[in-house]
Amino acid sequence: KDTMYAPLIIDEEEYYLKPMNCPMHHMIYLYEPRSYRDLPLRLAEYGQCYRYEKSGELNGLMRVRGMAMNDAHIYCRKDQIKEEFIKVMRLHERHYKRLGINEFYMRFSRWDPLRKEKYIDQPAHWEFCEKVMKEAMEESKIPYVEVFDEAAFYGPKIDFQIKNVLGNEYTISTNQLDFAAGDRFNLHYTDSEGKEEKVFVIHRAPLGTHERFIAFLLEHFGGAFPLWLAPLQIAVLPVSDKHLDYAREIYNELFEKGVRVEVDENTESLGKKIRAAELKKVPYMLVVGDKEVANNQVAVRSFKTKQQMVMDVDEFSKKVFEEIMERKL
Numbered sequence: 001k002d003t004m005y006a007p008l009i010i011d012e013e014e015y016y017l018k019p020m021n022c023p024m025h026h027m028i029y030l031y032e033p034r035s036y037r038d039l040p041l042r043l044a045e046y047g048q049c050y051r052y053e054k055s056g057e058l059n060g061l062m063r064v065r066g067m068a069m070n071d072a073h074i075y076c077r078k079d080q081i082k083e084e085f086i087k088v089m090r091l092h093e094r095h096y097k098r099l100g101i102n103e104f105y106m107r108f109s110r111w112d113p114l115r116k117e118k119y120i121d122q123p124a125h126w127e128f129c130e131k132v133m134k135e136a137m138e139e140s141k142i143p144y145v146e147v148f149d150e151a152a153f154y155g156p157k158i159d160f161q162i163k164n165v166l167g168n169e170y171t172i173s174t175n176q177l178d179f180a181a182g183d184r185f186n187l188h189y190t191d192s193e194g195k196e197e198k199v200f201v202i203h204r205a206p207l208g209t210h211e212r213f214i215a216f217l218l219e220h221f222g223g224a225f226p227l228w229l230a231p232l233q234i235a236v237l238p239v240s241d242k243h244l245d246y247a248r249e250i251y252n253e254l255f256e257k258g259v260r261v262e263v264d265e266n267t268e269s270l271g272k273k274i275r276a277a278e279l280k281k282v283p284y285m286l287v288v289g290d291k292e293v294a295n296n297q298v299a300v301r302s303f304k305t306k307q308q309m310v311m312d313v314d315e316f317s318k319k320v321f322e323e324i325m326e327r328k329l
Contacts, residue, residue, distance in 0.1 A: 003051040021047035022203065025073045026185045029199075034189040039199065040080050044072035046210070061215035070173075070207035075187065075199045081129075081177065085136035088175050088204045092160055093142060095206050100329045101220065104162040105143040107171070108133065109150035119153050125179040129200075130156050133177055154180035164219045172216060176203040224281040224303065228324045234261040235277040236298075239270050239289035246293045250286060250313060257321055278303060284320070 007014035018024070025043045034041065047069045057063055076084050089106075096104055111119045111126050119126070133156055137144050144158070151157055157176040163169050181187055182198030191197050207213045217229070227233055234254060238247040247263045254261045264273045270287065277285045287299040287308075298316055301308045311319075 003053060005050055005052045017050035018047070019051050020049055021045055021069055021071045022073060022181070022201075023185075026181065026187060026201075029075055029187055030185070034075075034199075036077060036189055036191050036197075039189060040074050040076040040084055042072060042074045045069075047071050061211045061218075064209070064211050067209040067211050069209055070205050070213070072204050074202040074204065076202065077189070077197070078128075078200060081200055081202070082132050082136045082139075084202055085133060085175065085177070086140055088202060088206075089136065089140045089142060089158075091204075092173060092175075092206045093140075096160075096162065098327060099217065099220070100226075101162050104160055105145065106137060107159040107161055108137060108144050108146045109152075109157045109159065110146060110148050111151040111156065112149035115149060118149075119151065120180050122179070126156070129177045129179055133158065152176050152178075154178045154184075162216070164216060165222065166219065170212075170216060172213060173205050173208040174203070175205075177201075178203060225283070226327070226329045227283045227320070228327045230281075230283050231260065232262060232280060232282050233259055233324070234284045234286060234320070235273075235280075235282045236261065236263045236286045236288065237270060237273045237277065238263070238265075239287065241267070243288050243290075243293060247286075247288050250288065250298065253313065253317060254320070257317065259320060259324070274301065286316070 004019050005017045007016050009015075024047075025045070028043060029041065048066065049069050050066050053063060053065055058065070074084050074088070096102075110130055113123060113126070137158070155177045157174055159171045160173045160175075161169055162172050178201040181201045187199045187201070188196045189199055217225070221229075225231070236247045236250050238244050244263070244265060251261055251263045264276070266273065266276075268276075274285060274287075281303055283303050285301040285303070287301065289299075292298055292310070295312075297310050297312055299308060299310050300316060
């Protein structure tokens with residue numbers, strides 16, 4: 001509540017900017033009665049959230065007041081928790097390795113039973129949740145450390161710690177096991193014997209907020225994104241105006257395949273066009289002149305390798321499409 005925006009008063013009612021996605025997902029769960037056969041129920045959302053962080057705490061994209069949360073909530077039975085947690089950890093691992101992030105570990109935050117004013121006072125639930133989460137982490141084989149008195153008030157959590165190219169460590173995402181939401185929001189299901197049981201909720205956000213993760217990736221790649229991630233993937237550079245029509249043909253072919261491509265139609269020299277594309281760190285530059293037009297080819301310059309080669313347009317188009325689909329680094 002301390003970091004929420006002040007309410008908007010409309011027709012004598014208070015409206016708040018959403019600070020988190022959890023309550024709305026709980027309302028979706030409550031929309032109809034749930035059976036043990038319905039679980040696990042997984043709800044995912046790229047939800048836009050707002051928090052009034054203090055101005056001194058704001059830090060570029062790393063700390064913002066409006067954020068897109070890569071969020072999901074998994075509603076499960078007690079016997080499903082470990083399997084679901086392992087799947088979540090594998091999801092984190094897959095994301096990081098896909099992005100070339102190989103140095104990461106988990107930080108397992110537990111409660112302090114002596115600080116009952118800070119945590120929900122249900123020792124049996126804390127003992128069970130911490131035990132099953134630790135078993136899941138052991139089975140995942142992902143390195144982890146344990147810390148005490150850093151859990152959420154409603155349950156233990158796991159933070160994923162990663163390092164950027166400068167060696168600085170970040171908490172980039174989190175998983176939390178919530179044993180309190182079942183009671184606080186009346187989230188229940190009917191078991192096989194017709195009895196009402198409360199659900200356990202896993203909060204998971206493999207990429208955290210998109211703003212923070214993009215900030216990390218900018219540092220991680222030094223702005224030189226791999227082809228599949230680059231905002232501008234290909235720049236077509238005609239040597240002169242008489243090569244513009246051919247450059248536009250190449251643009252249309254690549255654009256129709258979903259490639260992010262632009263034609264540099266400036267009247268500058270070819271050298272200046274190449275320099276402009278290199279400053280933008282565009283993965284591929286396609287130079288087209290008389291020879292390329294005559295042979296239906298392109299002179300391909302790679303930002304990553306600094307090499308140049310001449311290729312048929314169809315051959316290059318196929319290579320680029322495969323590289324994007326395979327998400328090569």
